[in-house]
Amino acid sequence: MRIAFTKMHGLGNDFVVLDARDAPIPEIDAVAAAAIADRHTGIGCDQLVLLEPSSMADFRMRIFNADGSEVEACGNATRAVGLLHGSAARIETLGGVIAASPAQTGIAVEMGHPRFVWDEIPLAYPMDTHAMPVAWEELADPIAVNVGNPHAIFFVPDTAAVDLARLGPEIENDQLFPERINVNVATIVSRQAIRLRVWERGAGLTRACGTGACATAIGAMRRGLVDRKVTVKLPGGALSIEWREDGEIVMTGPAAESFRGDFDAAAYGLFEFGTAG
């Protein structure tokens, strides 16, 4: 059996998208997701995205990191899937129902409302998430924000000077974060602009992280450092993030399709229905 896929990206954060909305495909587990995402022996991507029917929205989007872990949210993938769908859509995710629609500058996504309480992040024990009294070398006093998925944000003088490849995994896997964490290092450029690099939970350094941009913008707004609408500049390009007065986060930016193909299901341990196990 062959399974069709679409390779897509949002600012260089890349995805293998499998569309099972109309015709089911074999169940994707963590092992298969990691194998497909592998850049040496698989197709290669930061996240595997699986579209399925939904009873509460237009369709369901499941997201697997490159390490196989299934997660709640992915901003860039939501824009990519919005582009693939071609019109406005309500999308069920593990993080809640979100809405994507075509916009002048790409795809706009209503990402939901941010959460700040320690057990909503989640943290291992109670702590003020607005100014956390913790540090990993020069990375200190982060803000924690959950925008569907968990983020820690460190404001630093120069994002390029941070050894994120070394400190990122240390913080991601710290026992303070029982579900691990996405690690953001950000520099305030002006009241309308932020520079950002992200170590993603389960995927490592990526060219861009949409939820990281949302969480960082909200963290900077909470600290009074920027206005309620900002441009977040990532290595792969820029996103516009607005925190509306009604509490909704709106992320707007580009997405693109790279190519389409198909793969042999058995090569990833996926078997036709009724033949698995």
Ligand SMILES: N[C@@H](CCC[C@H](N)C(=O)O)C(=O)O
């Ligand atoms: N690249 C994504 C985030 C993907 C999930 C994240 N690594 C997590 O584990 O929460 C984005 O654009 O938001």
